[in-house]
Amino acid sequence: MLSKKIQAIRGMNDLLPEQSPLWQYFEGKVRDLMRRYGYAEIRTPIVEQTALFARSIGEVTDIVEKEMYTFEDRNGDSLTLRPEGTASCVRAAMEHGLLHNQTQRLWYQGPMFRHERPQKGRYRQFHQVGVETFGFEGPDVDAELILLTARLWQELGLMEHVTLELNSLGSLEARAAYRETLVAYFEEHHALLDEDSRRRLTSNPLRILDSKNPDMAAMLDAAPRLMDHLDAESRDHFAALTAILDDAGIDYVINPRLVRGLDYYSRSVFEWTTTALGSQGTVCAGGRYDGLVEQLGGKPTPAVGFAMGIERLILLLETLELMPAAARPSLDLYVLGMGEAASRAALLLGEELRGALPELRLQVHCGGGSFKSQIKKADKSGARLALLLGEDELAEGRVTLKFLREECDQQSLSREALVSALPELLAD
């Protein structure tokens, strides 16, 4: 039926009124958390030069090779809808001198775009909250980021439903060296590799370690281990990070196979996962990317960050029914008037009350209709009280207040008494 009509692009979803309170609840928690930790929000454009992503994420990654929304601008420039937030954030920070002899703690939130097959928890337009820090070398800030996320799970009631996985990829040099060692090892056992793995040999050989193919298990177990090829500094860095987490009482699992897909990561990487969402179980992931700023033309600048997938977290909150009822918006008062004169008066009375009681959540009935239908609308609106303005009330300068949620007689009040009476009636 909709086939001839225009509909939303595949994998790009409308956020409907029924859903938005949960998003607002989540976004509110995040904003509050960032404020409390002293992180500043940064907003960057959704479109960037294609080269920014190609240079940062890595030319041969799936994201850059086949998942980007890339198009030509009218002047022939190649532009891309951002597939992730870190590159833009680094670009903006550099461009405005935010990294010049100073540290930064930044966060952002917004849509990202990847042309993948949609499935549960994975969409072509999806939303991330990202956090990036610059200028901090030590493991303390790595730990701070993890503690910050842990606190968020705590406050959202998600802590028992997520697991923290940690790994270290070593310095860029150590990682590159290990990569060569690993590729050499896989070349030796080329016959044992499955089709996917042979393809990954050039794209992301570290990822082969993560293969679920049981036929390759023995060969993978015998492969050189990343942890054995870490440079001394990275090993110390990682040890210090886990020590802080131990002291803070944060549980984690060291997963030597945890490899982030983006080329720019080095040293600490981490992932929060859940088993409650089907196959897209990663809910938050990040790591250190000490080389990226320099790679994009800046001075060498240590950096760590992470991103959360908002859709996945919303899905999790939904399936676990973790949104508090109080976070759902509701009306205090529904104002209705019977007849033309009273309807007009109701609209003006509504404005008067909004002026006198700024906290009052009030809606005035529009569209006329019988008294009965208007009261039905009042009930449907979810308001606690209905204010009835009929011809009788209008003539007498009074209003009738009707309780819609509790057993309680309706009251007749003079209009003068209304402003002081309403807060009392709505208390508790």
Added chain:
RNA sequence: GUGGAUGUAGCUCAGUGGUAGAGCCCCGGAUUGUGGCUCCGGUGGUCGUGGGUUCGAUCCCCAUCAUCCACCCCA
């Protein structure tokens, strides 16, 4: 990019080779100015789209599109 499942009313879904039904929702009435419960009535569908088979297709066949789930990849 690959594989599987599913497309019938706004929503959730029945159904049959002879051009469609329920529940919820919505609207009206029973109650000249009083909701939630009940009862009565009503609006609403070219059965995803395009072909084919057939006297006749919502049903069978093919194609196509969309959605969902999984692989891949990732948040």
